[in-house]
Every structure is written in structure tokens, then in C-alpha cells.
Amino acid sequence: MAEIINFNKALKRKAREQAQAQAAENRVRFGRTKEQKQLEAAQMDEARRKLDGSRREPGADGAGEDGGGTIDLA
Template identity: 45%
Template sequence: MAETINLNKARKRKARAEKERRAEANRLRYGRSGAQRRQDDSEEATARRRHEQHRRDEKPPSSS
């Protein structure tokens, strides 16, 4: 004779497994350590400063 199962428990177990699968995919896609985020932020700030240092200030044409 087949084992009886509670359909609510089976449905919830399936939903939890699906949620965990999606969470794992998101961790692989978006997950970075705090050190990696700080490193990227630091590199971005350095690049922004270098870019600003090379900016040419436009002098308005003299009206002579």
C-alpha cells in the first residue's frame, strides 16, 4: 500500500525548495563580499577623481 502524504506539506516543501534554488542563483549572480564591494567603490572613486583632474576649465571669451 502506498504511503499517504499531506498535500499541504508537500506543496510547502516544494515551494521552499524552489525559493532556495532561486536564492542560490541570486547569490551566484549578485553576491559579492564586503571587501569586493569596498574595493570596487574605491576604484570607482579613484577613477572619478582622475577624470575630474583632467577637466579643462573653459575660460569665457574676452569681450575686447
């Protein structure tokens, strides 16, 4: 004779197993260690500081805010 099972419990167990399989796949695909996240944040911060450090201020080269400077030939 067949084993009697509770259909709701069987469905929930199957859904739980599928969720665990999906979670394991996501950990492999998207998971990063804390060290990797910190390294990436430090690299982004360094790149941002380098970019900001090489930024030219408007008006520093004699040009107006629109970027078009005038040359006095007189």
C-alpha cells in the first residue's frame, strides 16, 4: 500500500527545496566577500578622488562660465 502524505506539507517541502537551490545558485552568481566589497569601494573612492583632483575650476584659464574666453588683440 502507498504511503499516506499530507499534500500541503509535500508542496511546502518542494517549494522550500527549490528556494534553497535558487539561493545556492544566487550565492555563486552574485555573492562577494566583505573583503571584495571593501576593495571595490576603496578603488572607486580612489578613482573619484583622482578625478576630482584633476578637475579644472571654471574661470581658472580666463574663460567665462560658458567656456568661451575672449582674446584682447589691442
